[in-house]
Amino acid sequence: DTAVSQTPKYLVTQMGNDKSIKCEQNLGHDTMYWYKQDSKKFLKIMFSYNNKELIINETVPNRFSPKSPDKAHLNLHINSLELGDSAVYFCASSQAAGGPREQFFGPGTRLTVL
Amino acid sequence: DAKTTQPNSMESNEEEPVHLPCNHSTISGTDYIHWYRQLPSQGPEYVIHGLTSNVNNRMASLAIAEDRKSSTLILHRATLRDAAVYYCILKGHTGKLIFGQGTTLQVKP
Numbered sequence: 001d002t003a004v005s006q007t008p009k010y011l012v013t014q015m016g017n018d019k020s021i022k023c024e025q026n027l028g029h030d031t032m033y034w035y036k037q038d039s040k041k042f043l044k045i046m047f048s049y050n051n052k053e054l055i056i057n058e059t060v061p062n063r064f065s066p067k068s069p070d071k072a073h074l075n076l077h078i079n080s081l082e083l084g085d086s087a088v089y090f091c092a093s094s095q096a097a098g099g100p101r102e103q104f105f106g107p108g109t110r111l112t113v114l
Numbered sequence: 115d116a117k118t119t120q121p122n123s124m125e126s127n128e129e130e131p132v133h134l135p136c137n138h139s140t141i142s143g144t145d146y147i148h149w150y151r152q153l154p155s156q157g158p159e160y161v162i163h164g165l166t167s168n169v170n171n172r173m174a175s176l177a178i179a180e181d182r183k184s185s186t187l188i189l190h191r192a193t194l195r196d197a198a199v200y201y202c203i204l205k206g207h208t209g210k211l212i213f214g215q216g217t218t219l220q221v222k223p
Binding site for chain 1: 146148150152156157158159160163165199201205206207208209210211212213215
């Protein structure tokens with residue numbers, strides 16, 4: 001009964017490859033997010049979708065493309081992977097975007113680019 | 115986006131109260147004060163939030179200064195499982211959570 005789940009948990013790949021990370025929430029929330037946590041442990045928002053519409057896009061390279069097939073899913077596709085993309089990626093969801101609503105985070109996907 | 119300032123690290127003894135401070139002098143009238151924590155190798159976890167009044171929940175209490183320029187997260191009895199990085203975040207209408215470096219809490223047995 002995991003609220004926010006991500007697959008895979010670990011992803012090791014070569015530079016230049018294309019990979020996807022999947023996220024699903026079973027909370028019935030309208031808003032979903034992707035965050036990146038780098039090696040220095042700084043967490044930074046990348047994208048946010050509300051009802052399948054992109055509402056936040058934080059100057060992320062266009063090699064990163066989020067896709068929301070429905071409200072419960074927000075996948076992250078990364079083209080032409082670079083060494084600097086190595087990080088832990090967290091998906092999150094909330095009932096609504098603004099206001100007091102808390103965000104629920106997934107367990108993270110550790111991406112290692114060799 | 116308004117910024118918060120927290121001490122880099124704090125230590126506590128098990129079963130004692132812990133007060134984690136946060137300064138947010140540029141807070142706007144509509145910003146909510148949120149606290150999250152991140153246990154080792156896990157995703158961030160919501161702890162508590164408030165707007166103007168002090169708040170209590172099963173995990174913690176949040177004390178908000180009258181001018182709202184600072185707040186304090188209170189863990190009433192720290193346990194070893196409370197060792198984590200605690201983030202104080204101002205959440206505005208966009209819904210963005212802007213994480214700072216947080217406070218790393220060490221709990222000693």
